[in-house]
Amino acid sequence: MxxxxxxxxxxxxxxxxxxxxxxxxxxxxxxxxxxxxxxxxxxxxxxxxxxxxxxxxxxxxxxxxxxxxxxxxxxxxxxxxxxxxxxxxxxxxxxxxxxxxxxxxxxxxxxxxxxxxxxxxxxxxxxxxxxxxxxxxxxxxxxxxxxxxxxxxxxxxxxxxxxxxxxxxxxxxxxxxxxxxxxxxxxxxxxxxxxxxxxxxxxPLALGERTILVTDTRVKHQLTDGGYAARRRECEQAAADLGLRSLRQADLEQVETLTDDVVRRRARHIVSEIARVEPTVAALASGDGDEIGRLFAASHASMRDDFEISVPELDLAVATAVDAGADGARMTGGGFGGSIVSIVPTDAVASVTSAIDKAFAAAGHNPPGHLVATPAxxxxxxxx
The missing domain is CATH 3.30.230.10 (Ribosomal Protein S5; domain 2)
Structure with missing residues (x-):
């Protein structure tokens, strides 16, 4: 850089x-x-x-x-x-x-x-x-x-x-x-x-001997290609069907009453994702790597399965990072391509990036890019 x-x-x-x-x-x-x-x-x-x-x-x-x-x-x-x-x-x-x-x-x-x-x-x-x-x-x-x-x-x-x-x-x-x-x-x-x-x-992030690693899959995404706008409309539809101002007011029990399967899954991601944010703040503050891993894994699965914004390259990068020693990894951003974010022991950064590079080569994907996210x-x- x-x-x-x-x-x-x-x-x-x-x-x-x-x-x-x-x-x-x-x-x-x-x-x-x-x-x-x-x-x-x-x-x-x-x-x-x-x-x-x-x-x-x-x-x-x-x-x-x-x-x-x-x-x-x-x-x-x-x-x-x-x-x-x-x-x-x-x-x-x-x-x-x-x-x-x-x-x-x-x-x-x-x-x-x-x-x-x-x-x-x-x-x-x-x-x-x-x-x-x-x-x-x-x-x-x-x-x-x-x-x-x-x-x-x-x-x-x-x-x-x-x-x-x-x-x-x-x-x-x-x-x-x-x-x-x-x-x-x-x-x-x-x-x-x-x-x-x-x-x-x-x-404040008490990362200690941990590093925020970002891996760019080099799968390009565009916020104007319709996928992002469609998810937003589906979330608005869920809130309207529940008679709420926004999904911030909803709980999972209410979400499960939605009759449209797609709208229900979109809302389930949002409600569960909001609930993961403050526990992540606490886990980062305490250095609880196991909890970070659990929260990141749940977030990625929710985006992959309920919100349907992941792609195979993102899934591969996430799985490989965790297998190679990351505390946790998840896709980040609007989806349909882009990057993952991992919390990695600093002494494992090189092995994690190398493992992802090798996994992408074996799968026939374009080489990914990596950057360290030092909070600026x-x-x-x-x-x-």
Whole structure:
């Protein structure tokens, strides 16, 4: 992984090469891996993500003519437009960047013309929230260009802008976990978010001799391909059939009264998954590897069987990691591909990654990628 100083340099040099512009600020926002609480955010549930050291960096400089020019090291085509013409009609990758500038303006934040270049170390399509990382880095750069010092109100505005851009412009029905942890994460901890009360708090992680290992199966997923939206509709249907505001209010006894088998299984995953989050917080705090393993195994089985969002590569990676010495492993993210997260004794990381590599080769799968998730801080901006 490139170091932050390298990425900052590449972003500022990219801005100069693309547009002949000298950066004045650099915004940064991390990717994330969710330890547990999958698809529970849009069901008013609990989630427990950590911010990754892998992040997006947005180098930017102001313009006086209202023109917006955006380029990215990860995309072949630059975006050019005018600040007065931004709106929900923006298409392609620019929806996650120019779309955020539009939603910021819609919420009353000052956004003028600017040049911007993005560089990122967050793997794309791996279920590690590369999109929210781009959104929040963009917002940070835009705030920095206008010299806005961060406070809690502005942080909430950045989260809201990212959620709205992803939902209304990129047409990906996000639940809000990704943007929230990208902004509010604290170094060294996880973020316990309650989407019923709207509260969140930092959870220090006493990992000791354990490491959070993320394995990218390299099976790409897209939140706009219909699977994610379908699960969300099924959860909303379950809550409506039960006469509840959300599945956060349901218990398993109520869920079993649902007559539609698919809707019942979707709801069963959500209710049981929400119930696993706080015990996972306790197990991580006490270093109870057996309990972590039990909770992760139950979570993965629920996503595989009831929510039906796993794929063979994810199942193979999870089983292999546990067999090779991980305390626990589960798929993480929206599903239909992407990554798994494992809690691994630090001295077993090399053997776990090697075992997964060999299992994938034997199965004829593409080689996976691995990264260590050292819990990082949330989004910020700094002078270039």
């Amino acid at each position: 490139l170091e932050p100083t390298d990425l900052t340099t590449r972003a500022t040099e990219g801005l100069r090469t693309s547009f002949g512009t000298q950066a004045t600020v650099v915004g940064r926002a991390p990717g994330r891996v969710n330890l547990i609480g999958e698809h529970t955010d849009y069901n008013a549930g609990l989630v427990l993500p950590v911010a990754l050291p892998h992040a997006t960096y947005a180098a930017a400089a102001p313009r006086t003519d209202g023109v917006i020019r955006i380029a990215s090291a990860q995309e072949p085509q630059a975006f050019t437009g005018h600040v007065d013409d931004l709106g929900p009609q923006i298409e392609g990758w620019a929806a996650y960047v120019a779309g955020v500038l539009w939603t910021m303006r819609e919420s009353g934040l000052e956004v003028g013309g600017l040049d911007m270049f993005l560089e990122s170390s967050v793997p794309l399509g791996a279920g590690l929230s590369s999109s929210a990382s781009v959104e929040c880095a963009t917002a940070m750069a835009a705030l920095g260009v206008n010299g806005r010092a961060l406070d809690e109100q502005l942080q909430h505005s950045v989260v809201a802008a990212g959620i709205r851009a992803e939902s209304e412009v990129a047409d990906a029905p996000t639940g809000g976990m990704d943007q929230t942890v990208a902004v509010f994460a604290e170094e060294g901890g996880a973020l316990l978010i309650d989407f019923d009360s709207g509260e969140h708090r930092n959870v 801080a949330g989004a910020s901006w700094s002078p270039a």
